[in-house]
Amino acid sequence: MRNGCIRLPPGLSVLLLLTLRPADKAPGASASMACAPWCPPHSTCVNATACDCLPGFISSSADIITDPTETCDDINECRPSLPVSCGKLAECRNTEGSYYCMCTLGYKLVSGAMKFSHESQNTCQAEISFPTWTPAPGIKSQSLSRFYEKVQDLGRNFTLASAKDTIQDIIQEVDELLETAGDLENLSRSEQHCVATNLLTGLEHVLRELSKSLPSGPLTFSTATGTELSLEVEEQGQRNVSLSVNKAKMLLNWDTVQESGDAGPSVVGLISTPGMGKLLAGAPLVLETEGPEVLHETHTGLLQGVSPVLFSDVISVFVSNNNTQNLSSPVTFVFEHLVTPVPRQQVLCVFWEHGQNGSGHWATKGCRMVGTGDTSTTCLCTHLSSFAVLMAQYDVQEEDPALVVITYLGLSLSLLCLLLAALTFLLCKAIQNTSTSLHLQLCICLFLAHLLFLTAIDRTEIKVLCAIIAGTLHYLYLASFTWMLLEGLHLFFTARNLTVVNYSNVSRFMKKFMFPVGYGVPAVIVAISAASRPHLYGTAARCWLHPEKGFIWGFLGPVCAIISVNLAFFLMTLWILKSKLSSLNTDVSTLQNTRMLTFKAMAQLFILGCTWCLGILQLDPAAQAMAYLFTIINSLQGVFIFLVYCLLSQQVWEQYRQWLKGVRKSKADSEKYTLSSRATPEAYKPSTTLQFHRRNGHL
Incomplete structure (x- = not known):
């Protein structure tokens, strides 16, 4: 009409x-x-x-x-004045040029179709009934029995018109059960975990079904003690859904909520149950064996069964789509911390995984942390369940105080010696050659690496900064070992020059390629490591490489190869020197020079980093002794460099003596100039002195 x-x-x-x-027009009329x-x-x-x-x-x-x-x-066929009837439990929907009928929200056609056109096709029947919520088997608790009796009463009195009130009553009953646990506190840990599993799964199921009878739009339910439910009902949409409760927020895409081919209303809900943490206390944690949440190898306490503690409220997610185990797009969760994190704690994004025996455990599979701070943690998960943030209390092996003191004293002394050696190589013109350039670059890399190690290895507060520190240490120590490799190669060629005269060719080769190799090769290794797994730079305890998936071999692999090659160069150098010594005559000068070269070659065992292999030998029963030996020798590597290349060099000592004479001469000249400058004004100002004495009555 x-x-x-x-x-x-x-x-x-x-x-x-x-x-x-x-x-009709006559034939032939104009068309x-x-x-x-x-x-x-x-x-x-x-x-x-x-x-x-x-x-x-x-x-x-x-x-x-x-x-x-x-x-x-x-024509609006759905106007009351027109004779269009869809029948009971149905409503008319007008369209342009037509109309259709559909069942009222909460009802559906027996055929499963969504639309019909006449009252005679109406087979609408109730779609939603109060879901069944069965108790956890084998659990004897009066508090739990009273809770399920109240739930059954709500089910018997349920109507579609009272769905909103029923949802409020459900979360109120759950909240009262968790706040006044009663005899639930007397249950064993495993029984409490079974009760928690039953409450979480049952609550999700009941809320999912009852929410489908609610009108479209966002709704919020809450209790006085902190339990809060936020949900949204919508027929269709292609946007992001954001829901917030007390101390958590969730963001997901609406396509994740809807089932394939479902044209009816879709539901997404987020409920926070702070009291659930009491029942989940002491719950075990199962770490994903091949994922970014594998803890550092030093977290021995956690790996041996030390239970983590809840770091946030427990939240549960329910949607109308039941297939939520492998979502097309991840869901973002932001949890507010219940307490402020402290050092030596690992923050984990986890979900509650149901066990076959009715119990459950925390798990990390499918969830990863993308950011954490003092007040909140952000997680990404590829499935839906009940989620939380855990704070893993891990035990770091106690460091030997003596080893700590040795490390800091040794590295501090090495820093001083490396600085003096670098200044010597830069300023001593008499020893400027290819060998000196190698020594200088090794000193610079070791100095920067040791300095950064002493000042920033424990700066784990800011994750990004810690990752940068770890990457820089990775590069500096790799560069140091690369220059050690070039030192070993140059030492071998120098020793070989005693029998084969080709030193000039070797020198030209080293000058041409040592800088690209010394700084370029480590840069390539670090770039590949950072591009493949940037999140593995930095651990919870140290700003160093994470051991997950063998990532630490991005450092250990090149180091082991360099140590092996340098050890081979060292042995070949000793063999050449031994052959040279056996063929010497009574030329004392040549003998003394060769013996000095032999001593320096022996000292190269420490300078070339070959002693780092002692770290592999830290096994029982000699682990303690090897740890001390490894720490002492390698922390003093800078001292060995200064001793061999500076203090045992006649040319360097001669330069030191010249510098010392220059300093003394400069000091003597300065004192002479000072005395002269003091005497000169008195000689040239007699009248001023005479006036001074007269003014003061001396004359």
């Missing part, structure tokens, strides 16, 4: 059309005069002076339009 007019039945419409239609060019939208041409509205549309006068100013308007 439109403007009070009633659409005529099809038979009468045809009769009226035949009555109003003029006689352009047979149809009115001004027919409005939603109409068809009758003849040159009339148009007919399409079914479902009507003009202000009738179906037939003869006035060019008239229009064909949509």
Whole structure:
């Protein structure tokens, strides 16, 4: 109907059309005069002076339009005055030019179809009934029995009109059970975990089904003691959904919520149950064996079964889509911390995984942490369940105080010696050659690496900064070992020069390639490591490489290879020197030089980093002794460099003596100049002195 007019039945419409239609034109009449060019939208041409509205549309006068100013308007078949009936438990939906019927929210057709067009096709029946919530088997608790009796009472009195009140009553009953646990506190840990599993799964199931009967839009439910439910009901959408409760927030895509081919209302809900933490206390944690949440190898306490503690409220997620184990896009969770994290604690994003025996445990599979701070942690998960943030209390092996003191004293002394050696190599012109350049670069890399190690290895507060520190240490120590490799190669060629005269070619080769190799090779290794797994730079305890998936071999692999090659160079150098010594005559000078070279070659065992292999030998029963030996020798590597290349070099000592003479001469000249400058003013100012004595009555 439109403007009070009633659409005529099809038979009468045809009769009226035949009555109003003029006689057929004679053959040969003009075709352009047979149809009115001004027919409005939603109409068809009758003849040159009339148009007919399409079914479902009507003009202000009738179906037939003869006035060019008239229009064909949509007929709202769902208006109460029209004889269109969809039947009980259904409603009419008008569309442009037509209409359809569909069951009222909470009901559906027996056939499963969404629409029908007449009351005779109406088979709507109730879609939602109160879900069954069975108690956890084998648990004897009066508090739990009373809770399930109240839930059954809510189910018996449930109606679609009271769905909203029923949801409020459900979360209120759960909240009261958790806050006044009663005899639940006397249950064993495993039984409490079974109760928690039953409450979490049952609550998700009941809320999912009851929420489908709610009107579209966002809704929030809460209790006085902190339990809060936030949900949204919508028929369809292609946007992100953001829900917030007390201390948590969730962001997901609406496509994740909807089931495939489901045109009905979709539901997404987020409920926070702070009291659930009491039942989940002491729950075990199962770490993902091949994922980013594997803890550092020093977290021995956690790996041996030390239970982590809850770091946030427990939240549960439910959606209308039951297939949520492998989502197309991850869901983002932001948890507010219950307490402030402290050092030696690992923050983990976890979910509650149900066990076959009715119990459960925390697990990390499918969830990863993308950021954490003092107040909140952000997690990404590829499935839906009950989630929380755990604070893993791990035990770091106690460090031997003596080893700590040795490390800091040794590295501090090495830093001083490396600085003096670097200044010597830069300023001593008499020893400037390829060998000195190698020594200088090794000193620079070791100095920077040791300095950063002493000042920043424990700076784990800021994750990004810790990762940068770890990457820088990775590069500096790799560069140091690469220059050790070049030192070993140059030492071998130097010893070989005693028997084969080709030193100039070797020197040119070293000058050309030592800088690209010394600084380029470590850069390539670090770049590949950082590009492949950047999140593995930095651990919870140290700003160093994470051992997960063998990532630490990005450092140990090149180091082991360099140590092996340098050890081979060292042995070949000793063999060459032994052959040279056996062929010497009584030339004392040559013998003394060769013996000095032999001593320096022995000292190279420490300088070339070969003693780092002692770290592999830290096994029982000699682990303690090897740890001390390894720490002492390698922390003093800078001292060995200064001793061999500076203090045992005659050229360097000669340069030191010249510098010392220059300092003494400069000091003597300075003192002479000072005495002269003090005497000169008195000689040139007698009148001033005379006036001074006269003023003071001396004369």
